[in-house]
Amino acid sequence: xxxxxxxxxxxxxxxxxxxxxxxxxxxxxxxxxxxxxxxxxxxxxxxxxxxxxxxxxxxxxxxxxxxxxxxxxxxxxxxxxxxxxxxxxxxxxxxxxxxxxxxxxxxxxxxxxxxxxxxxxxxxxxxxxxxxxxxxxxxxxxxxxxxxxxxxxxxxxxxxxxxxxxxxxxxxxxxxxxxxxxxxxxxxxxxxxxxxxxxxxxxxxxxxxxxxxxxxxxxxxxxxxxxxxxxxxxxxxxxxxxxxxxxxxxxxxxxxxxxxxxxxxxxxxxxxxx
Amino acid sequence: xxxxxxxxxxxxxxxxxxxxxxxxxxxxxxxxxxxxxxxxxxxxxxxxxxxxxxxxxxxxxxxxxxxxxxxxxxxxxxxxxxxxxxxxxxxxxxxxxxxxxxxxxxxxxxxxxxxxxxxxxxxxxxxxxxxxxxxxxxxxxxxxxxxxxxxxxxxxxxxxxxxxxxxxxxxxxxxxxxxxxxxxxxxxxxxxxxxxxxxxxxxxxxxxxxxxxxxxxxxxxxxxxxxxxxxxxxxxxxxxxxxxxxxxxxxxxxxxxxxxxxxxxxxxxxxxxxxxxxxxxxxxxxxxxxxx
Numbered sequence: 001x002x003x004x005x006x007x008x009x010x011x012x013x014x015x016x017x018x019x020x021x022x023x024x025x026x027x028x029x030x031x032x033x034x035x036x037x038x039x040x041x042x043x044x045x046x047x048x049x050x051x052x053x054x055x056x057x058x059x060x061x062x063x064x065x066x067x068x069x070x071x072x073x074x075x076x077x078x079x080x081x082x083x084x085x086x087x088x089x090x091x092x093x094x095x096x097x098x099x100x101x102x103x104x105x106x107x108x109x110x111x112x113x114x115x116x117x118x119x120x121x122x123x124x125x126x127x128x129x130x131x132x133x134x135x136x137x138x139x140x141x142x143x144x145x146x147x148x149x150x151x152x153x154x155x156x157x158x159x160x161x162x163x164x165x166x167x168x169x170x171x172x173x174x175x176x177x178x179x180x181x182x183x184x185x186x187x188x189x190x191x192x193x194x195x196x197x198x199x200x201x202x203x204x205x206x207x208x209x210x211x212x213x214x215x216x217x218x219x220x221x222x223x224x225x226x227x228x229x230x231x232x233x234x235x236x237x238x239x240x241x242x243x244x245x246x247x248x249x250x251x252x253x254x255x256x257x258x259x260x261x262x263x264x265x266x267x268x269x270x271x272x273x274x
Numbered sequence: 275x276x277x278x279x280x281x282x283x284x285x286x287x288x289x290x291x292x293x294x295x296x297x298x299x300x301x302x303x304x305x306x307x308x309x310x311x312x313x314x315x316x317x318x319x320x321x322x323x324x325x326x327x328x329x330x331x332x333x334x335x336x337x338x339x340x341x342x343x344x345x346x347x348x349x350x351x352x353x354x355x356x357x358x359x360x361x362x363x364x365x366x367x368x369x370x371x372x373x374x375x376x377x378x379x380x381x382x383x384x385x386x387x388x389x390x391x392x393x394x395x396x397x398x399x400x401x402x403x404x405x406x407x408x409x410x411x412x413x414x415x416x417x418x419x420x421x422x423x424x425x426x427x428x429x430x431x432x433x434x435x436x437x438x439x440x441x442x443x444x445x446x447x448x449x450x451x452x453x454x455x456x457x458x459x460x461x462x463x464x465x466x467x468x469x470x471x472x473x474x475x476x477x478x479x480x481x482x483x484x485x486x487x488x489x490x491x492x493x494x495x496x497x498x499x500x501x502x503x504x505x506x507x508x509x510x511x512x513x514x515x516x517x518x519x520x521x522x523x524x525x526x527x528x529x530x531x532x533x534x535x536x537x538x539x540x541x542x543x544x545x546x547x548x549x550x551x552x553x554x555x556x557x558x559x560x561x562x563x564x565x566x
Contacts, residue, residue, distance in 0.1 A: 028359045151370045154354070154362065161329040161349035161421065162371040201359075208361045 006234055008128060009120035009187065013230055013244065015131040016184045016196065017222030019138045021204070022215035023180055024197035024222075026173060029153050029211075033198050034084060035072060035174075038091035039065045040181045040193035044098025047115055047185075051108050052101075058130045062182030068094070069174040095190070118189035118241030120230060127186055134183040138176045145169040150211060187226075189241035199248040200225060206255045221251050281306050282345060282419045282451040283328045288337035290323055297323045300337070300475050305419060305451040310441070312454045315472035321455045322352055324472060325421055328453060345419055348412030352423040352455075354404065356397040364391050364399075368411050382414035383407070386440060387433070401428025409437065413444055420444065422454045 027036050046061030053060070072090070102110050114122060142149075145168075151159035152166030159166040177197075184193050200222035201214070208214030229244030236243075281304045289299030298320025305311045305328070313321045326332045327339045329349060356362055368379045383389045388406035391399065399407060405428060412420055425441070426434040445452055454466070471477040 029357065031357075147371070153360070154356065154367070154370060155351055157326065157329075157331050157351050158349050158354070159371060160331045161326075161351075162347050162415070164371055205359055205361065210361055210363070210366050214361050 005121055005123065006230070008123045008125070009240065010227065010230055012123045012128050012131050013120075013187045013226035013240075014223050015128070015135050016180075016187050017200070017226045018219045019135040019180055020184060020196045021200045021218030021220070021222040022142055023138065023173075023176060024199075024201035025204070025211070025215045025218050026149060026153065027177070027194075027197045028201045028205075032177075033194055034087040034091065036177060036181070036194040036197050038072065038087055038094060039068055039178055040185075040190050041091045042068045042094035042098065043181055043185050043190045043193070044115060045094055045101065046098075046182070047110070048098055048101035048105065051105060051110065056126075056130075058127065058134075058182050058185070061185055062134075062179055065178030065181050066175055069178045073171060073174055098190075113239065114189070115185070116189045116191045116241075117239040118185075118187050118192070118244070120187070120233060120240040123186055131183045134179050138179050141172055141176050145172050149173055187240060188244060189239070192241040192245050195245040195248065196222065196225075199245060199252055203248065203252040203255045221248065225251055280342070281340075282342050283453070284340045285324070285328055285334070286338045286340075288324075288327050288334040288339050290320075290327060290332055291335040296474065298327075298472065298474055301327070301472070302476065303328065303470060305453050307418065307451050308445060308449050309468065310445055310452040310454060310466045311468045311470065312456060312466035313470050313472055314456055315477070319473045320475075321472055322423055325423055325453060325455055329421055342418070346415060346417045348415045348417035348420045348450075350405070350408045350412050350420075350422045350425055352427075354408065358397060360397075362396045364388070364394050364396060364407050367396050367407065368414060370411065372415055374414055378414055382410040385413065385444075386410040387436065402430055402433055405429050405437070406433075409440075413448070416448060416450075418450050420450050420452045422452065424455055426456070 027033055042064055043061045046064035047057055049055075049064060050057040050060035068090075072087075075086070099112075102112065102115075111119060111122075113119075148159065148164045148166065148169035149172075151162075151164050152169050156166045159169075180197070181193050184196060188196050201218040203221045204214045204217035207217050225248035226244050228250075229247035230240055232238060232247065233240040233243040283303075283305050285301050285303040288301045288303075290297045291299075301320075301324050303311065303324065313324060315321050323332065327334050328341075329347060330339065330341060333339075364383070365379065368374055368382070374382075380389060380392065383392055383406075386406040386409045388403060388410055391403055391407060394403075396404070396407070405425060409422070409425060412422070420441075422441070426437050429437060441452060441454070444450065468479060468481055470479045
């Protein structure tokens with residue numbers, strides 16, 4: 001079954017979506033989408049390093065993302081809080097440095113479009129193992145810090161005052177985000193990874209009544225987007241990343257329709273109500 | 275100030291410096307079980323900062339902040355903004371930092387008069403409703419120490435009295451220490467065991483029980499609930515320099531502001547603007563003063 005490249009891509013994509021949904025909820029709640037952008041754009045630098053040192057790309061991207069996440073955290077705790085401008089500067093600098101590094105390495109042929117927008121043809125069994133291994137770590141870690149991180153998201157002071165560990169939870173969350181970015185690079189591409197974090201979460205918002213529900217719905221919305229997007233990618237020969245993001249975006253648009261209210265209204269009528 | 279070893283929290287000459295200037299400095303403060311300590315002072319006087327030092331959210335730059343081991347805290351922060359992206363109803367908010375049974379959750383909400391809000395989304399609550407819900411969440415943890423940062427902001431007048439009498443009642447029934455921040459002196463003093471006035475440092479402090487022997491104070495707090503306006507004036511006789519030093523009105527500059535001034539209450543003019551009849555429903559508040 002895994003001999004088929006499309007099946008491999010599908011399995012890999014579903015694995016990524018299951019993890020990106022719940023984590024993406026926190027990215028949305030904590031207004032950290034620019035942070036996600038910065039990390040994912042730096043992934044190209046990780047790719048360049050991997051080719052230079054001849055190591056596994058996912059591991060290298062993960063390492064670069066983690067270092068950058070720690071750097072951003074240190075900046076945040078300093079006196080200068082990273083403003084939009086600073087994050088934007090870091091984000092695009094990281095992208096540009098990665099592209100320049102790759103251009104310098106004339107002895108390797110790199111599929112740049114694949115790196116930027118995802119490439120389902122390139123998904124290997126090792127990638128699938130990495131995605132599910134890394135994904136398990138991320139979901140497990142997220143479950144462990146869930147209460148701390150969620151309380152810190154509502155109010156960091158309140159969480160700290162009542163004996164939780166908001167700082168530690170935020171650190172773990174940033175590391176988990178770095179891992180998700182590393183494992184999603186092949187499927188989504190460096191430019192659009194943040195979209196896979198944010199769009200399913202945004203689509204889940206209207207259907208969710210609690211934060212936990214939103215995380216679960218976001219995971220499923222992500223899976224639907226991946227399946228639809230990859231099929232579209234195969235059928236129309238479009239790059240996989242943008243196809244998945246378009247599918248997720250359509251789900252978000254669909255979520256804007258007042259389906260819930262309609263159902264409530266219909267059930268109310270059936271009960272002989274209004 | 276008691277030096278008992280079982281203080282819930284103890285600040286010793288604690289201060290916080292940020293970007294070269296002192297937010298607050300030289301604060302001595304203790305809260306023991308069953309005691310209500312109130313911090314008052316103008317905006318930017320370091321009330322919230324002091325409370326955050328006591329809670330361990332901010333580490334003091336100088337001095338020390340010690341909390342009893344295993345202290346359980348209930349905290350009502352001054353501000354809480356819930357974004358649209360966050361689906362959070364009151365029921366889930368009640369369980370933010372620890373798990374609660376439905377019965378415990380409802381009991382706490384009922385105590386603060388917010389039981390009907392249990393299914394509401396947090397971001398749709400009005401200011402007063404939010405305060406009641408936050409207070410319910412804090413007491414549902416049955417904490418050893420309750421820290422309330424402006425617990426009645428946005429609450430209407432009747433609700434304000436209800437919440438203050440609830441706070442006194444919590445102190446009596448739960449036996450927890452309460453650290454409360456307010457700019458609202460008159461109601462505060464009624465419930466507090468110790469009032470600490472801050473303005474970048476401890477300006478003065480006093481126990482309202484001393485004060486309550488004073489006839490005019492009794493009259494003042496007795497009529498407060500009846501609709502009288504009590505005006506609190508603070509004559510500040512010194513200036514705080516950016517480096518944390520203090521220039522007194524006679525021109526002398528000293529390194530620290532003395533922890534407490536010689537004046538305790540003489541410098542504070544409290545005038546009664548409008549006397550009015552004490553009405554029966556408010557006797558409870560007036561009685562609270564005499565007990566304190």
